[in-house]
Amino acid sequence: MGFSSKLISWYAKNGRELPWRNTTNPYIIWLSEIILQQTRIEQGTPYFHNFLENFPTIEDFANADEGELLKLWQGLGYYSRARNMHKAARQIQTDFDGKFPTKYEEVIKLTGIGEYTAAAIASFSSNAAYAVLDGNVFRVLSRYFAIDTPINSTAGKKQFSEIANELLDKKHPGTYNQAIMDFGAMLCKPKNPLCEECIFRMDCRAFQTNSIQSYPVKLKKKPSRNRFFAYFIVEEDGQLLMAKRNDSDIWANMYEFPMIETEEELSISALVEHNEFKFNFPSAIIEQLNGMVKQVLSHQNIYAKFYRITNPENNVLKNSNWAFYNSENLDKLAMHKLMFTFLETFKKLP
């Protein structure tokens, strides 16, 4: 039996039961695929159900308000995914007469959809013969064939894509794609793969040469950039001062407390001497509320501290992106994880 037939028969007995399987509806496949990018299945599943319940069709999704989408997305991170989905849904209304496309060449034109997602949607919805290439597939193929070309290099992407498409079962591409991804997630796992029970152990070059941990090979990433955010909590008559982020940085258009960003950590005395602080909160009393919180994003580390500001003078609203919101209604605003995690603690503070 060849690679793909072995894989498909393994999948028939062992494949995962997932709520977005057994459908050919491209909208449902798209929803699940985008939600599950950089997200674990256990974390993404409730979001998938919630989105489908709130927006049963692509038309409902297109007609949603962006704030509403971001609010539902809250906690998943990588918010550009939600914004791109919104754009794609609107593109489908205008360019595809409201019907979600299933042809690879059309799907790939949608905002936020790359080669992997286009192959998944086209193969699962219309059995189009495109091999998916995600982290699982790279890992399985690199180990099985002991390929040491870095998977995140241009040459690697080309080489693995050619092999993946050669191995693809052209009669059952959707099933094959699901099978190889499940196999990578369940057996050929990143750490401690279950080689002893693997159907490929006799043919797998990495296993045969006892070199599993050497694959896949990756080029080293650039070091992450550090950013220091000092957040200021200004409360007035049960209202909190909130700022809307701009749309050219992380967490675009989301809400948070007003803040000052610096390239280094500032002591509290250096912070009150900062020009932006003096401009926005002259003669304010400042109190630090927590230690440093770190959030790791792709290519950057965010270090945040939160301060309570009292007695700010009247120019706090000089900034047009700032406004007071009733603290009871903050849960209606789309906020990033640093904010809503802090707010949970803040509610308990005296």
Ligand code: SF4
């Ligand atoms: S033998 Fe081990 S490394 Fe090779 S394909 Fe199977 S699980 Fe992966």
